[in-house]
Amino acid sequence: MEEMNLVRLIERFQSEDKCRAYLEALRWPDGPVCPRCEGTSVSKLADRHQYECNARSCRYQFSVTAGTLFHDSHLPLWKWFLAIYLMGESKKGISAKQLQRMLHVSYKTAWYLAHRIRDAMGDDEQPLLRGIVEVDETLIGGHRKGYGANYRGNKATVAGAIQRGGEIRLRLVPNARKGTLEGFIRANVADEAEAIFTDELRSYDGVGDANTRHETVQHSTEEWVRGSVHTNTVESAWSLLKRSVVGTYHQISVKHLDAYLGEFEFRFNGRENPYLFRDTLLVLLHGDSLPYAKLIEKPDLDAERRKRDLEIKRTKKMLERRGLKPC
Numbered sequence: 001m002e003e004m005n006l007v008r009l010i011e012r013f014q015s016e017d018k019c020r021a022y023l024e025a026l027r028w029p030d031g032p033v034c035p036r037c038e039g040t041s042v043s044k045l046a047d048r049h050q051y052e053c054n055a056r057s058c059r060y061q062f063s064v065t066a067g068t069l070f071h072d073s074h075l076p077l078w079k080w081f082l083a084i085y086l087m088g089e090s091k092k093g094i095s096a097k098q099l100q101r102m103l104h105v106s107y108k109t110a111w112y113l114a115h116r117i118r119d120a121m122g123d124d125e126q127p128l129l130r131g132i133v134e135v136d137e138t139l140i141g142g143h144r145k146g147y148g149a150n151y152r153g154n155k156a157t158v159a160g161a162i163q164r165g166g167e168i169r170l171r172l173v174p175n176a177r178k179g180t181l182e183g184f185i186r187a188n189v190a191d192e193a194e195a196i197f198t199d200e201l202r203s204y205d206g207v208g209d210a211n212t213r214h215e216t217v218q219h220s221t222e223e224w225v226r227g228s229v230h231t232n233t234v235e236s237a238w239s240l241l242k243r244s245v246v247g248t249y250h251q252i253s254v255k256h257l258d259a260y261l262g263e264f265e266f267r268f269n270g271r272e273n274p275y276l277f278r279d280t281l282l283v284l285l286h287g288d289s290l291p292y293a294k295l296i297e298k299p300d301l302d303a304e305r306r307k308r309d310l311e312i313k314r315t316k317k318m319l320e321r322r323g324l325k326p327c
């Protein structure tokens with residue numbers, strides 16, 4: 001198994017043709033398929049990157065990027081490939097501004113790339129947290145010029161849960177009320193978790209049950225640690241998150257915070273995925289070609305995403321059976 005590095009990336013994907021061939025291997029492990037009628041009898045058109053469907057009633061001409069956002073972006077494939085590599089490598093995150101400089105594209109393009117890739121990277125299925133789980137919530141977001149220090153219009157509440165020795169879950173939530181935080185815990189922590197540790201915020205009252213003990217530290221009375229009971233792990237995650245938001249992103253709008261949290265989670269959990277590069281490309285190939293304008297509206301993509309995840313899973317299995325080497 002070969003892991004990707006910059007030298008290998010350049011060797012393998014230095015030309016559009018090489019990038020295209022790789023996408024073809026990913027999208028069509030069994031050979032080209034007509035995207036319109038799903039026919040598998042297709043002919044390659046000479047001197048072009050296109051295929052033509054042989055079905056008499058179809059005759060559709062297409063390339064491997066047809067119907068994907070690679071096609072709609074009008075950006076050279078190698079810039080996509082490089083952007084994916086850079087974003088996967090950078091432990092502290094990479095801003096659209098940095099991408100703009102490194103790829104020599106407009107800010108708007110860099111921003112679009114960053115969002116799409118970030119979204120594709122944070123797409124793993126997430127198991128429920130177990131064992132000892134620390135839960136906390138925090139406010140993220142900067143102040144705005146001309147508004148006082150207490151201005152909250154650009155602030156958002158983020159709920160976090162972290163399994164000791166395990167993964168973190170971060171979600172943008174509307175508030176820190178009891179119902180909201182209970183819902184967050186139900187969605188992310190296994191019913192049979194051993195313990196939930198929180199601070200004394202009343203919203204957390206009663207989150208324990210017969211098989212999950214709930215313990216709190218009283219921050220108001222300067223109690224931070226009581227034996228193994230503390231929320232220091234989740235609090236270190238908050239400081240890392242806040243530094244990274246300030247350091248890398250300067251100001252992050254609440255609107256895009258959700259996507260950013262996904263990327264932060266992904267890096268924090270440090271899931272060592274040697275196939276990250278391949279998997280990101282796969283998600284992007286199967287993703288819809290959501291245009292820039294729609295992305296800004298940020299519609300609810302959950303159902304679409306689940307459908308796409310299933311398709312990707314099937315393709316991965318197929319690729320593994322075919323022994324296609326990931327990079």
Ligand SMILES: [Zn+2]
Nearest residue numbers: 034037053058
């Ligand atoms: Zn066809």
